[in-house]
Amino acid sequence: MRCVVGIDLGSTTTKAIVLDEHGKIVGQGITNSRSNYEVACAVAREEAVTSTRFSLLERARAAHPDGESVKADMKELQKAFRLELFLEELKELSDTMLRELDRSLTQRALRSVLRPAAEKILERTRDQAPAQFLGDAPRRSDFFRDLASAAFNAGAEEAAKEGSAPFEPLIGLFDRAILQVETRVVKADTSTLLRRAVQRIPAASRDKLDAVVAEASKEPIDEISFTGTGYGRQTLPFPKSAIRSEILCHGRGAHRRFNGTRTVLDIGGQDTKGIQVDDRGVVTSFQMNDRCAAGCGRYLGYIADELGLGLHELGPLAMQHKRVLKVNSTCTVFAGAELRERLSLGQRREDVLAGLHRSIMLRAMSIIARSGGITDEFTFTGGVCKNEMATTMLRQLVAENYGSQITINIDPDSIYMGALGAALFALDDVREGRPAMLPAFVANAANITPPIDLESAAACVTEH
Amino acid sequence: MSENVEKDRSQVRQKQMIANHFERLSRAKEEGKKVVYTFVPGNLTELLGALDLLPVLPEINALQSGMRKKSGGYISAAEKAGHSEDVCTYVKCDVGMLKNGNFGPTGTKLPEPDLLLLSYTGCFTFMKWFEILKQEYKCPIVMLQVPYQSEGEITEEMRQYVAEQIRDVVVPALEQTAGKKLDMERLREQLRWSAKAEDDLVKVWESAKKRPSPIDGYFGGVHYVGPIFSSFRGSEEAALYYKELREEIEERVARGEGAMTPDGPQAKEKYRLVVEGPPNWTSFNDFWRMFSREGATVVASTYTRVGGLYDQGYRHSPDKPFESMADYALGCYTNLNLPSRVNLLEKYIKEYDADGFFINSVKSCNSFSVGQLLMLRELEKRTGKPGGFIESDLVDPRYFGKANIENRVQSYLQMLDARMNRPLVPGEGLPVALPVLGRAP
Amino acid sequence: MSQEVTTLGDPAAPLLARAQAAIEDRSLNGVKAWKAANPGALAIGHMPIYTPRPLIEAIGALPVAMFGGGDQVDIIRGDSYFQSYICHIPRSTIELALGGDLDALDGVVFPAICDVIRNLSGMWKLLFPEKWSAYLDVPQNFDRNLGGKFYGLELRRLARELHQRGAKELTDDALAQAIADENERRAAIAELDLIRQKEPWRVRASEAYLMVRAGAAIPAREHTKLLREFLGIAGDRKTRAYDNVRVVMIGSFCEQPPIDLLRALEKAGCDIVWDDAQLGMRTIEGSIELRTSEGGRSALDALVDAYCEQGAATASRYIGNEVKGASLIDRVQKTGAEGVIFAAASFCDPALLDQPMLETALNVAGIPHTSFKYAENTAQFQVIREQAGAFSDSVRLFGGGA
Known part of the structure; x- marks a missing residue:
């Protein structure tokens, strides 16, 4: 094959x-x-x-x-x-x-x-x-x-x-x-x-x-072509001709997974991306979080550390909230301080956590808005999409801001979107007669x- | 411009002009020459020249410190002395340089000012900057308020207000410092040379409408505007520089050569871009190469217009000295309101036949940066061309995350590529769900 | 030692509650009611620091001070337009506008505060092209015949443009009346400030803040009435003196500190005897004098002269030849303050660029000071409270020379 x-x-x-x-x-x-x-x-x-x-x-x-x-x-x-x-x-x-x-x-x-x-x-x-x-x-x-x-x-x-x-x-x-x-x-x-x-x-x-x-x-x-992508802040061990930007790959992969996709939100450990794609899966515009880590996976990691919990425990705990407290600090460092202060005031941990989840999703909504808003269908990818509270908040905010008619796609396997997009680009290269070879290693x-x-x-x- | 490329005549001349200027400054005190600290936007260089006053431009010193990798230390020194990490790094770089002995770009100690001429208020930070310098130097200060073109035009009221200030406030203060009266004929002479240089500069800028463009209108462009933005406009020397530069560019066009890059002439012009926002100075060539090595040439930029919108018809005029200087100060790019800036960018994207536009949003400069995200969206809507966006800073090396910025630049250029000309494998519905197998170590 | 003002049986409680409600009226229902009662009249918003409200009132319009969104607005679209290094007030202002909360406004004035607010005026033109908006360039040259002349022309332009959109034509008489109303209000605010300074336990800074802010979206006369009512009651409040440190708080002139921040400072042992929050309500020091005796100067000239000659020193006002910080030291001395708290909004260029210069002046004068930053939606004050507590303790123990 x-x-x-x-x-x-x-x-x-x-x-x-x-x-x-x-x-x-x-x-x-x-x-x-x-x-x-x-x-x-x-x-x-x-x-x-x-x-x-x-x-x-x-x-x-x-x-x-x-x-x-x-x-x-x-x-x-x-x-x-x-x-x-x-x-x-x-x-x-x-x-x-x-x-x-x-x-x-x-x-x-x-x-x-x-x-x-x-x-x-x-x-x-x-x-x-x-x-x-x-x-x-x-x-x-x-x-x-x-x-x-x-x-x-x-x-x-x-x-x-x-x-x-x-x-x-x-x-x-x-x-x-x-x-x-x-x-x-x-x-x-x-x-x-x-x-x-x-x-x-x-x-x-x-x-x-x-x-x-x-x-x-x-x-x-028989592997006839290869494309690599990845977390952009690190040096990829691939030849230049074989590299495609992670933005392009994520957008294309998400579009391949859900064909109706026009807007992609990807929240990973280190960054949050808002991506718009056209009917072919080509990225037409994108925005990422700026210098500060507010609103990406690390924020939740920080909160989990602060509470001595595992990352996977945050979502389920937050789902037990009675109300969503308003948490204003999107700054990772301040959020920790705000969390401590609120807990010391006797506020319920679940309620504060729910607020923190809302806060991170508000940031994500801003990044999407920056990239051009949400157009049906909307696909959410990245590690954070496994967090039930995060997806609940996202659905709520999408409905509030863009109406309830938007189809929201979330796939637990979305972690593969980048690699999928990369593979599609490798296939393009084959069809254009300029396949990139796999690095020897x-x-x-x-x-x-x-x-x-x-x-x-x-x-x-x-x-x- | 670059280490490994042979210098053009004009480059050699520019280098010599700068060296001479700092040489003159270093001897200023012993020769009894008077020194005026002032700004690039709205600068009144012809007036200074006509009165034999020597300008020092703290902004230029700051950007030079950035290019010489000194700014990081200067900024830290200023922050240690109580300046906020939130504010403009040009100011902090200047304050830090002052605290470190005030050695200028060529390594010689800069003379203290005899006068602080705050020539532009379109940037609020400039007012604070000179208030800070006022606290450091015990010399007089004079200010020229430049109203904002909030409705997208220079009104007669604005023009009169600025011209009156020049006539009634600035000129007397300069005369006082110079110890002599302004000779209007000398001023007219200076303005004539300015207009001549400006004519040639416009031809240089507009050469980028050709394919391939013989110049990079942003990274290369900042070198071209050096003399006219800074201390040399109004001199015969500057006019000669621009004549020479124009001729060199015309030769490049005749040879069909692409833009000069840090690695030599651009071999193949793949993308034509318009850029908004100032450059980053601490990693200038690194940043340039992110574009040039991918075949991207900047055909027009707004940063090169902060010292005057000459290509939109503005000229210094010996016939109306003060009014034309007023129009100059009022017409700086950053003194335009946002709708005007969007209009100008739209015009550039169309006239220079650009494939896309890119915004370098710098933390330091709110007069540039605030609203750029809206400009981005508005321009995409109007031109249908994709926009790229990154954040960096002028001279704070902490705000130039190279890998991060490179990632975005590449993503942008690849997006451009995909949109411009690549056929794609169509999507084929849902993939089969496969078990994860194999040897996870 | 309890430092809370007892609200039980506090005769001022209903008025304070009314003021609080006015601040929380983010959708401008009060403005809508005013417009319903004054058919055809315009409501004109204006950003903080200084906009000549009498000019707006004189043409039959309602000036509405816009102080951002406070700490209760979710920011999504607002954030999408601003990079992380920009202050908070333009975010919440855009958020409110795009969410329809500012629909009651027929226009907005953006006075010259800083580059952020200046560019916001252009964003407004792009985002709301159908709405009237204007950038108001205030003079930085304070010569009546130069900066003053230009400012006068700016004010006439504003009045003219608003007249074209349905406001009354500007007349000297109407403006003179509006100025008189404004002077009344200014006098009432001055009295309130005086109580804060003389008996800070009777009217706390946070309460004075509420009462001044309550006038943000009502005509001057109504505000004066409200203030007078409060002043009449203030003397009857059952409170007692506290051993607090008297401070001047500076840097909060545009983006407003959360009211809980003021309360936190009070709890930490600070009596804020003067601050520059809502500076726009009292930028002009003293009353605006009609100088008809001076060779036919009009009411509009009075506004111009007052701005040029009686404008409070603020980071947005160019201070070239005078001594930087002199006015702050004067303020400290006049109010009998023992120290200065610099409280600036994060990324507030004017305030933060001003601060080192003012600190230098204070150091020379031997006046203790401390500083922190906030955002309008800051929600935790623990660190600030501790810092202010330590500051007040040190001032109390070691006095001015500390």
Whole structure:
């Protein structure tokens, strides 16, 4: 399959989207952005390509005469595949950690204590992984760092309580190791992982699945063009010809997701954007928050810190308001002071929080007004659109200021809009005969992910 | 203009003129020359010239300090001394420079003023600025109130008010300082040279109507207006400079050359822009390159008109010295009301066949900045051309967020590009929902 | 020590409540009622500091002082037109206008205050082309025959333009009468100021503020009546003297401080014996004299002369040859104040540029001072209260030389 890739390097997460030649989304990937942007981009792209492979699998399954009978198994296969990825990654972490332990001079004295403790935690994490991935219970995060970190924290606490190993050195060891793992690009051997994943499917379905996998694996995934975008204040690790502005990408992506879109509001961690697009998704005007951070995601982060709450807890808490108190400070710093003063006056936390949410959305409304107001349809994207109080306030303010006839689109997956827009631009470039190539670090030297060699893959599984 | 490009004759001349001027200033006290501190807008350079008074322009010193990366320290010094972080950084830069020994752009100590000539009140901050200097220097001060063109025109009442002030207040104060009477014939002579230089400057500006434009009318433009805005208008030397400059530009046109940029002549003029607002001085070339390297040339700008709307017909006139100086002061770009400013920009966008317009909104200068967001919308409505908008400052390096500004400039130019000529892959409805897979580390 | 004026049984309470209600009338229902009672008459808004209200009254129109939106207006469209480094009053003014709250006004005068208000006048022309508006260039040259002459022509232009839009023609008699009415009002305000200075516990600054502000959108005569009523009652209030520090508050001439800010300062132990909030109501010091004896000077000339010769020193008024800060020191001495509080709106160019010069003058004179910034919608005063408390303590303990 010939396809194009769009990557959006954000301040907190990096996203990738793969489109086929017809502009259909066939793969998407996400990872946490980290100090090394190149790795973040490579990892997100790798994920998206793997996800593309599953799109091919799904197509092959649908085309297979017995396809319908293994529909459920395909879902299980995806879970199993993710589990295999996790285990692979865990092995990498384990190797790194033990190597680090051997190398570290400062921990020489503790080595005999730390090693068994670390091995115990790693082993238990490995043992618990199948239940975590194959079951139906939702995971707290899909990022390896989060999952491993949670497991290791719990394990280290336990070890400290038992007195088998001290907490700080154990966590320190983990931190050093995860940092190394995170900044390395390790190309996943999809074929091997896939074969292993198949082994986890009930034997009855395995043959049919094998056939589907065999069919889908024949096709190479050929990445023919690439566009990168991202959080503008950072340097993007892409060649200039392959970069498109995040504004253009967000506008285009949102328009692709909701075709009627004419106005886009994107509230991210670091900035707020009001974007107007035409009927083709081309940005016709845009405005961003100015120097001050008032009215972007960071404002809520600051408030959450001020109250000692998690960011995700703010919205639900604010939804319990009895009334929306008027909060005038849009300045991040003053808002904290105002919050403290109001709480000290005995005002309800929920009511003040509701006011703060209203205040941030008022700022956002100003930025939209600055960019030209709201024209039907209106699409809200970015991290803050997951906050229920924020969306409630937005709906209310849109109705008050632009009438209740405006269609408001909010998609929890809106985090991919930038990458989607970027991929569409990559497709434009292909059609204009000037595709930009993937940077080597992202593509790992070749732009073609070859068809899967099933025989040698099978051999790998056996050896394993 | 640039480090790595060979200098034109006119550039060499301008540099020499500036060096000579500061040289003269450094010897002023020992030679008994009198020094007048004054402003660019509404400046009465011909009067000063006719009375052999030497002008010092605090605004120009501030912008030079910005270009020489000194302004950050000066501004901090002023803020430490109690000046608010909220206010104009030209003022604070000047105050800080004063507190640091008052060394001017060429590194020589500036002479203290013998007179403070507040030549323009269209900017309220100017009044405060000279009140502050008045507290620092024990010299006389004289003020010329310049009414605002609030209804979009210079009325006879305004003209008379300003001309009377020049005749009855300013000239006597200048004569007092100079220790001699004004020779009207010398003044007329100065005004004649001014008009000549102004004729040539207009030709330079209007050369940008050609494709490709042989000049950048904003970043390059601020260099071209240097002599006529500052201490040299009314001199034969300035007139020669503009003649030479015009000839050079005509040669460029004949050669079909694009605008000069910090990296040499513009290879391909991709976008033609009109710019509103003053430049940022602390990162001047960085800012310029954000445009020039993307193939964007500024064909007209309003900042280059703060020292006179010569292309709209204004000329200094030896026939009506005071009235024409009054019209000059009243006609500064920032003394126009907002509707007039929008009209002028609209005219530039159309006459110079621009693809879009860009606003650099500076924190320091409210007389420029207040209302620019409305101007943006109004211009988009009237011309159908997209506008870009960024915020920065004149000389406060803290207000020039390079990455942030570059992001917006690029977004704007890419938007222009997409709107101008790119066919697009049409939208195709809702995407399939896909599971997130793969190896999140 | 309780510093609250007891409202229980306070004879002034109903009047203060009326004043408070007038301030909260953001949609100008009072103006609508006045227009209904005076069919065909115009209501003309004007921005703060100084607009010659008698001129507007003399042509049968109602001058309406516009003080922004206070702290109760949600700003959306207002913010969309102004960058972050611009003060708050133009935001709320635009917000109110676009929201229809100012529809009762037939026009607006933008007096020369600063570059922001000046450019706002042009924005008005673009946003509301069908409404009359004018920028009023006040003289900075105070020579009767130069700046005065120009100002006189400006005032005539205003009257002429309003006459073309349905106001009465300006006559000398009507203007003389309006000036007399204004002088009455000014005298009443002066009495109110005097009580604040002599017995600040009897009329607090925040209360005086309310009573003056209550006159923003009513004719001078009605305001005088209201003020007289209040003055008649003020002496009967059961209050007692407090040991507070007497301060002059300066810098609040345009964008108004929230009334709770004034109360916070009072609670922190400061008696504000003079301030420049609502300066427009008393820009002219003393009364406006008709100088008919001086070679046929008209009533309009009286307005001009008063502006040139009796204008209060403010950051918007150019002070070239006089000594900067002299008038503030004079004010401190005349009111018996012990210190100065600089309270300027954030990003208020004139006030903030003026401040270091005034501070220099105060330092020379040995007058203690402190400063902070606010916005009309500031809602938390904890920091300001602490700062003012510390200031009043230090002045009380160490006196003027601190």
